Amino acid sequence: MIDAAANENAVAPVSFWTRLNENRTVLGLWFMLPAAAFLLLFLAYPLGLGIWLSLTDARIGRAGEFIGIENFTWLWGDAVFWLSVFNTLLYTIVASVIKFAIGLYLALLLNNNIAFKAFIRAIVLLPFIVPTVLSAIAFWWIFDSQFSIISWALIELGIIEQNIDFLGTPNNARASVIFANIWRGVPFVAITLLAGLQTVPQSLYEAATIDGASKWAMFRHITYPLLTPIIAVVMTFSVLFTFTDFQLIYAMTRGGPVNATHLMATLSYQRAILGGNLGEGAAISTAMIPFLLSAIMFSWFGLQRRKWQQGESDD
Amino acid sequence: MASVGIRDVRKSFGPVEIIHGVDISIEDGEFVILVGPSGCGKSTLLRMIAGLEKITSGEISIGERVVNQMPPKERDIAMVFQNYALYPHMTVSENMAFSLRLRRTENAIVTERVHIAAEILGLMPLLDRFPRQLSGGQRQRVAMGRAIVRDPQVFLFDEPLSNLDAKLRVQMRTEIKELHQRLRTTTVYVTHDQIEAMTMADKIVVMHDGIVEQIGAPLELYDNPANRFVAGFIGSPAMNFMSGHITGVNGSASLRTEGGIDLPLGAKAPDASDGRPAVYGVRPEHFVLSGEGAEASVVVVEPTGSEIQVVADMGGDHVVAVFRERHDLKPGQKIHLQPNPELVHLFDSDSGQRL
Numbered sequence: 001m002i003d004a005a006a007n008e009n010a011v012a013p014v015s016f017w018t019r020l021n022e023n024r025t026v027l028g029l030w031f032m033l034p035a036a037a038f039l040l041l042f043l044a045y046p047l048g049l050g051i052w053l054s055l056t057d058a059r060i061g062r063a064g065e066f067i068g069i070e071n072f073t074w075l076w077g078d079a080v081f082w083l084s085v086f087n088t089l090l091y092t093i094v095a096s097v098i099k100f101a102i103g104l105y106l107a108l109l110l111n112n113n114i115a116f117k118a119f120i121r122a123i124v125l126l127p128f129i130v131p132t133v134l135s136a137i138a139f140w141w142i143f144d145s146q147f148s149i150i151s152w153a154l155i156e157l158g159i160i161e162q163n164i165d166f167l168g169t170p171n172n173a174r175a176s177v178i179f180a181n182i183w184r185g186v187p188f189v190a191i192t193l194l195a196g197l198q199t200v201p202q203s204l205y206e207a208a209t210i211d212g213a214s215k216w217a218m219f220r221h222i223t224y225p226l227l228t229p230i231i232a233v234v235m236t237f238s239v240l241f242t243f244t245d246f247q248l249i250y251a252m253t254r255g256g257p258v259n260a261t262h263l264m265a266t267l268s269y270q271r272a273i274l275g276g277n278l279g280e281g282a283a284i285s286t287a288m289i290p291f292l293l294s295a296i297m298f299s300w301f302g303l304q305r306r307k308w309q310q311g312e313s314d315d
Numbered sequence: 316m317a318s319v320g321i322r323d324v325r326k327s328f329g330p331v332e333i334i335h336g337v338d339i340s341i342e343d344g345e346f347v348i349l350v351g352p353s354g355c356g357k358s359t360l361l362r363m364i365a366g367l368e369k370i371t372s373g374e375i376s377i378g379e380r381v382v383n384q385m386p387p388k389e390r391d392i393a394m395v396f397q398n399y400a401l402y403p404h405m406t407v408s409e410n411m412a413f414s415l416r417l418r419r420t421e422n423a424i425v426t427e428r429v430h431i432a433a434e435i436l437g438l439m440p441l442l443d444r445f446p447r448q449l450s451g452g453q454r455q456r457v458a459m460g461r462a463i464v465r466d467p468q469v470f471l472f473d474e475p476l477s478n479l480d481a482k483l484r485v486q487m488r489t490e491i492k493e494l495h496q497r498l499r500t501t502t503v504y505v506t507h508d509q510i511e512a513m514t515m516a517d518k519i520v521v522m523h524d525g526i527v528e529q530i531g532a533p534l535e536l537y538d539n540p541a542n543r544f545v546a547g548f549i550g551s552p553a554m555n556f557m558s559g560h561i562t563g564v565n566g567s568a569s570l571r572t573e574g575g576i577d578l579p580l581g582a583k584a585p586d587a588s589d590g591r592p593a594v595y596g597v598r599p600e601h602f603v604l605s606g607e608g609a610e611a612s613v614v615v616v617e618p619t620g621s622e623i624q625v626v627a628d629m630g631g632d633h634v635v636a637v638f639r640e641r642h643d644l645k646p647g648q649k650i651h652l653q654p655n656p657e658l659v660h661l662f663d664s665d666s667g668q669r670l
Binding site for chain 1: 418
């Protein structure tokens with residue numbers, strides 16, 4: 001075998017093409033190509049196109065011309081746009097904080113030895129596996145101005161006298177969509193944090209017990225610090241998903257009443273697709289990028305420090 | 316410092332009882348080692364002393380106080396775990412100070428006590444490191460430091476050296492013993508390694524299948540094992556056992572093995588036991604090469620430098636003999652092995668108890 005190869009080498013020198021293909025770096029690039037093509041085509045291209053559109057006056061059915069940052073200067077003076085920014089921040093911050101609190105609480109609860117543990121864990125995941133639009137429609141009914149089960153129950157209990165207009169007044173509508181988002185987002189936070197909790201070695205809790213730590217001290221000094229890397233990841237994703245939410249709002253309120261629940265994503269859709277102003281819609285979407293980038297940077301730097309602190313091998 | 320009393324302690328997990336009534340009394344300042352094969356209940360017993368496991372029945376006391384219902388933090392004990400259980404997000408000094416901080420001890424006192432412990436263990440240069448930046452032996456020392464800082468009544472060690480390599484284990488063994496001689500704190504130490512037990516303990520408790528087989532000083536267990544289990548467990552290489560029956564009680568008593576070899580009993584033969592089946596036990600180091608011993612043929616020769624270990628076939632039984640002198644032996648060679656009749660042991664073949 002070796003002899004044969006040696007003879008062959010002696011007779012015919014290996015071609016440039018063959019040598020190129022045997023080079024590890026070139027080979028690596030070849031293997032990366034499918035993934036790279038996929039990412040370029042379905043991630044980079046749409047993103048680039050979106051940013052390009054935001055710099056044009058494209059409308060549906062008419063390729064736009066480059067107009068610089070005119071779309072953005074126009075949005076700068078648009079009160080509805082600023083309202084949607086406010087709504088998006090409110091929606092993201094309130095929902096994320098509450099999702100984190102409830103998710104962590106549930107995770108700690110489910111990490112204990114309780115009866116039917118596997119079953120309860122499965123139940124907790126339910127809101128996550130129901131299609132968003134389906135749960136949005138269910139909430140739409142739950143919050144209906146006439147047939148709301150909440151209003152009905154409260155009236156039957158004698159707590160209120162007439163139906164609550166959940167989705168009809170600005171602040172009620174905001175609270176309602178935030179509630180629906182929390183309901184939908186808690187399982188993700190809870191299950192991921194639960195996975196994180198299970199990586200904390202039991203012996204640390206035993207050592208802390210002997211050191212005299214109370215339940216609270218164990219959470220404060222052991223569970224929480226060891227969980228921070230996972231909290232950073234979970235909350236980054238949670239914030240990203242919440243910030244870019246579209247389905248829930250669109251199925252429940254379409255941004256109403258009087259734009260009180262319009263998020264940047266829904267406003268962008270309304271202006272670009274329904275209104276036909278692709279350029280302006282794209283500009284609203286592009287305006288989300290700085291917010292999302294800062295959320296990513298925040299968790300990135302948060303994670304860096306932890307990695308140094310903690311390390312992978314601790315025994 | 317305090318004594319520890321364990322009285323008829325039992326432990327069940329569900330319907331399975333794994334510790335069947337254990338009585339041990341540990342004197343103030345004593346270094347006691349619980350030793351036994353895995354699954355014998357030694358770690359569970361230690362965890363019951365620590366308060367990490369509930370006691371099913373019986374009583375454990377530390378000093379004058381019965382601690383059955385007392386939570387771990389009130390028992391005034393400190394524990395070193397097999398995997399060290401260092402808090403990975405805290406530095407060495409934070410790890411050591413943690414228990415004092417929880418008690419809201421004054422800063423100055425915390426620093427002082429951490430420094431004293433670090434000084435004893437040679438950890439001063441490492442105080443600001445994180446556990447993952449330490450070697451196995453250093454982590455082990457931090458775990459001990461965490462225990463020392465608290466100045467507890469009792470130290471509990473749960474197989475602390477199992478995760479270390481052989482050389483470091485020997486070194487840490489000495490360090491732990493030295494530490495005990497210095498602090499004189501009552502210590503309960505669990506291991507499956509009989510060498511650790513022999514070298515470190517004031518008193519060894521040999522456990523097997525949830526019962527105590529024998530309690531005694533290391534050399535006492537070595538010289539006078541109460542039964543076949545202890546005889547086989549203590550000592551390395553392990554004692555040779557050969558079953559057979561006793562002959563010649565009235566003349567020079569011996570044990571005739573199943574392979575027809577006569578082994579001398581000296582004064583060990585119990586009265587009126589001619590023909591009684593028994594197990595003959597002799598330690599590898601109690602054989603001498605002589606012209607008149609039992610004939611055997613060499614199977615394997617293993618020189619270690621300081622001694623030479625010979626596995627030989629003696630009438631169908633494989634026996635191990637250890638000699639400190641250098642003999643030039645070859646596999647297949649016929650030799651005569653003479654057990655020292657004053658140092659042999661005889662066990663009942665059914666109960667395994669010493670005769």
